[in-house]
Amino acid sequence: MNLPARLLERFERVLELGEKLLGELVEAEPDKNFFESHRAFRWDAGRGRGLGQLVAIERPAEFDLDDLVGVDRALSAFVQNVKQFLNGLPFNHILLYGDRGTGKSSAVRGVLTRLADQGLRLVEIEKDELVHLPRVLDSIRKGGQHFHFLVFCDDLSFGANEAGYREMKAVLDGSIAGPPENVCLIVTSNRRQLVSQTMADNRAPVLDEDNELHMGEVLEEKLALADRFGLTLGFYCFDQPTYLEIVDRYLKKEGQGPLDDEAREEALRFALRRGTRSGRTARQFANQWAGARKLDAL
Numbered sequence: 001m002n003l004p005a006r007l008l009e010r011f012e013r014v015l016e017l018g019e020k021l022l023g024e025l026v027e028a029e030p031d032k033n034f035f036e037s038h039r040a041f042r043w044d045a046g047r048g049r050g051l052g053q054l055v056a057i058e059r060p061a062e063f064d065l066d067d068l069v070g071v072d073r074a075l076s077a078f079v080q081n082v083k084q085f086l087n088g089l090p091f092n093h094i095l096l097y098g099d100r101g102t103g104k105s106s107a108v109r110g111v112l113t114r115l116a117d118q119g120l121r122l123v124e125i126e127k128d129e130l131v132h133l134p135r136v137l138d139s140i141r142k143g144g145q146h147f148h149f150l151v152f153c154d155d156l157s158f159g160a161n162e163a164g165y166r167e168m169k170a171v172l173d174g175s176i177a178g179p180p181e182n183v184c185l186i187v188t189s190n191r192r193q194l195v196s197q198t199m200a201d202n203r204a205p206v207l208d209e210d211n212e213l214h215m216g217e218v219l220e221e222k223l224a225l226a227d228r229f230g231l232t233l234g235f236y237c238f239d240q241p242t243y244l245e246i247v248d249r250y251l252k253k254e255g256q257g258p259l260d261d262e263a264r265e266e267a268l269r270f271a272l273r274r275g276t277r278s279g280r281t282a283r284q285f286a287n288q289w290a291g292a293r294k295l296d297a298l
Contacts (some may be wrong), residue, residue: 065110092230101280172228250286
């Protein structure tokens with residue numbers, strides 16, 4: 001009499017374990033509450049049976065746009081375009097290019113910090129996961145209709161035949177489906193054209209099916225991706241006064257300003273050793289200088 005009861009108990013345990021396993025393997029469909037309770041997400045290609053899944057970022061790094069100095073024109077155009085997008089007006093997908101440490105990624109974090117309360121959300125996808133870009137957009141379609149999403153890929157550039165290039169190009173302009181209207185693609189890169197170029201690209205001849213000769217077809221193909229971004233903004237290294245202005249701003253925020261002669265000379269030496277004058281370099285110097293003085297005061 002007890003044998004069927006024991007078997008039933010074991011069977012129920014197997015079912016519970018099976019349901020738990022399926023819950024871990026099968027992608028949970030994102031819904032409004034998921035996007036309501038978080039403002040930033042990343043794509044995890046290893047989730048959802050290897051098909052990928054959106055994962056919430058519990059504490060996204062914030063940034064104050066007012067701390068971006070020396071890139072006023074680019075920043076103004078960038079924020080203006082995002083506001084158009086957020087208000088359902090015509091907008092362009094965005095390429096931010098230029099020297100390292102000049103504020104490209106910080107501008108993206110900053111605009112999220114400023115406009116998240118108005119329904120703006122950020123989804124970050126790594127370059128190596130761009131082959132999943134259509135699935136990222138599908139996840140947004142399923143539960144994100146009430147929000148506007150910046151789909152962000154940082155530090156992007158492609159070599160020859162790298163994965164993700166064609167997916168990105170098709171989503172931007174060329175796919176029948178296209179991205180949802182509540183999605184704006186943002187890419188940052190050190191390269192204006194995103195794809196490496198060689199002299200061979202310019203001189204490689206191509207014969208078409210009618211035996212007509214075409215020069216530079218390879219280069220034309222490579223330039224096609226960057227051309228699909230309607231808003232292309234350059235971020236460049238600063239002159240010395242601008243660099244020192246940023247250092248002064250960061251030191252004041254740490255209670256160590258204004259910039260005196262000693263700090264000024266050390267800031268210039270720091271930039272010389274780093275080989276660049278940028279916002280990142282200014283912030284790194286301020287951290288070092290302010291941290292050392294606060295430690296001495298303990």
